[in-house]
Every structure is written in structure tokens, then in C-alpha cells.
Amino acid sequence: MSLLKPFSKLPGLNTANILLVENEEQFQQSLADILVEETSVSVTVRLAKTLPLPMENDESRPRIDLVVFIMNLTSELSFQSAEASLKYLDPGYFLGKVCFMVTNARNASVPTERLDAVRKLAASLHCPLLFAEDQAPDGVTSATERLLTVLKVAAGLVPTTTALYLSNLTRCTLPPDIEQPSFD
């Protein structure tokens, strides 16, 4: 099994590497365009459709600091592919180096069970769950800023915080009434 391991490589000076995993391969492109414009840190963005990543890039790939799973709530396939990719991630990543990002949460055609399922997944893995607006440029920018905040901590560039600590503060929690039917 080709697991993606968090500590098999050394960090680069003032560098942060982020891996965006998205089944549709759309939002990750726009996020990547803005992420590389960051000046204080040199950000490397790697894009993938699913895990496992191809073996041939293993040597040239730097240490991945943050893995972001992007899910489009309007498609069930998106959620399933993200869930399947989780198996190929070393457990060491789940101590704060994994983040879930969800788009189209406001869409009326989204069944509430899917959002609940995503929430339960994120809560069980103790990972943060971010909601993003992918259609407007403002939404993309704000999503990028939030990802950068988490990325800088995960790469060890913020002196007083570690990824584990931040994940404790930002992790997704389930509302107690998640099993009950919502207003519709």
C-alpha cells in the first residue's frame, strides 16, 4: 500500500507544501492560482484527483504539509472518492495535517444527509471542516486565506503553534441534534 507519509522527508526552508485532492479538478485550480501568489512563504501546490499518488513522483515530491480534500456537495461521487482516498493517507497526517473543504453547501438540491455525513466524517477524524464559495472570486480569495492560515501552522512556520494544537481548536464538532430531521 503506497501510503503518503508525513515525516519521510525534511521540511524546506520557509516553504510550505499543500496537496489539494478534488474529484472534479476545478476548484483546486483556482485555489492554486491564488495560493502561489503568497509572498511571505513560498507555497508549493500539488493537485491530485484521488489518492494514492503515482509512485513515479515520489522522489521529487516534497514533504506535504497539508492535505485538503475538496468535496462538492451536489455530487455523491465527490464524497465517495474523497472517502476512498482517505485510506491511502498515513495516520500521522490526521494529527492536524488534513483539512476538509466543502463547496456548494448553500445549494438547495443538496440533501441534508450528505452534509451530515461529511460532518460526521470530519468530526470522527478530528479535522477542520471549511465551507467555501467557489463561484465568486471573493469566495476563492477568502478560502485561500483560510487555507494559508492552516498551512502555515502545519508547516511549522508559526512559532508558538503546532498543527496538532490548531486542529484541536478548529476541529469539526457535531451538533447534538444531528440525528433529528432539520427544517425543510
Added chain:
Amino acid sequence: MDSSGSDGSLNHKLEAVALNDGPAPDNSTGQKETSPVDMLRIRQQMSNQCFEMAVQLHADKSKRSCSTSEADRDLPDYVSELEMVKTLHFNNTLSLHRMQMWHAMGEKLKQSDPEAAALKVVSDRCMALCSRIQHLQQESRNLQDEITELQKTRLGNLYRKKFIAMGLFFDMKRLTREKMRQIEELMLKKDHPDTEKYKAVLEKGQANLEKYKKMAVMTQNVLRGILMACKVNWLDDPTLRDIAMTLEEFSISD
């Protein structure tokens, strides 16, 4: 686990990273030495990685059988404790840095090179400004106290005036009510003598009227009797007819 393997090769890799510029693209001049800032940065990143590896090793070693719900319950307490400790550590570090700074500045001032002279000038200016600030603060405090006193007295005067005004107001009400009562009494008294006189006159007049009415009726009856007794034809004679008509007009019974 890969981590134990990388631990052994860590030192030699660290040298490699420290000596050459590595993948960092911002150092495009290609110098061989890394600045102290860079070294501190890479040290920070490395310590972060080592911490995370240690966490993972620790997690693997201590395989306690506790459920996630138990861990979830304990978690907020640990997080708040951690936060307290972190804040304390941060504050202590800051004060340590301050002390170091002051010590360094003191050492510098003791030497007498041009830098120290400039430093001395700056620090003298700072002291002068600080004492001026203190002086001005004291002045403003005094002025503020005076203002407060003035406001207090003004407020006191205002309340006193209000009190007096209210007292006067109530007095006025009382006085006006009394005056009204007096006037009413006077009015009633005045009506009385007038009406009494008026009444007397009225009664007298009425009595006279009755007397004369009776006289008239009596005279009429006498005349009617005379006419009927004479058996004179008063329809033909106009003067007699007129007199008879007036007799009819006058009501017999009133």
C-alpha cells in the same frame, strides 16, 4: 515506521540543508552561508517536525484502551491548560527578551564609541519626554479634578433651585385654591342681599297685581250683571258692543 529511519539520517541531512540553500527559491544569489534568520527558521521547522514525530511515536507506544468519548471529554480541559501554560511561557519569554535588551543597551552605554554616544543622546531625549509626559498627565489630572468639583457644585445648586421652585409651586397652588374659595364665598354673599331686596319688591308687585285683578274682575261682573238686568240690546249699539266684547276678553276665572 519511516520516522525511526529518518531519525538516524536526520543529522547528516540537516547539515546538508544548512550548508546549501536547498530548495528555497528566494535565495537566488546562490550564497553558501545561511543567515542567522534562516537558521532560526529552519530550526523552528525542524523542531516542529521532531515534535510531531515524537507525538506519533508516543501515541504508538502508549496503547491505552480508552474510548474516544472519554478522550473527547478530557480534551477541553487539556486544551485550556495548554493555553494557560503557553500564555505564561510567552509572557515570560517577552519579559526575558526585554531584560536581555536592557542589559545589552546598558553594556553598550558603558562603552564609549560613537554608537554609544548616539544611544546616550536618544535615551536622554526619551527620559526628557517621559518626564514631560508625567508632568502633563499630572496637570490633566488636576484639571479633571477641578472640573469634577465644579460640576458637583453646579449640580448641587441646580438641585437646590429645583427644590425651591417645587416648594413655591406647591405654595402657589395652595394659595390660589384658598383665594378661589374666598372669591366663591364672596360671590355667594353678594347674591344674597340683592335677591332678598328683589324678592321683596317682586312680592309686593305681585300682591298689587292680584288686588287690581280682583277689582277688575269684580267691576266686570257688576257691569255684566247690569247689562243683563237692563235687557238692553247691546249688539246694535257699537259702543255697548265694544264694552261687552272687552268683558268677554277678560278671563273670569284666573
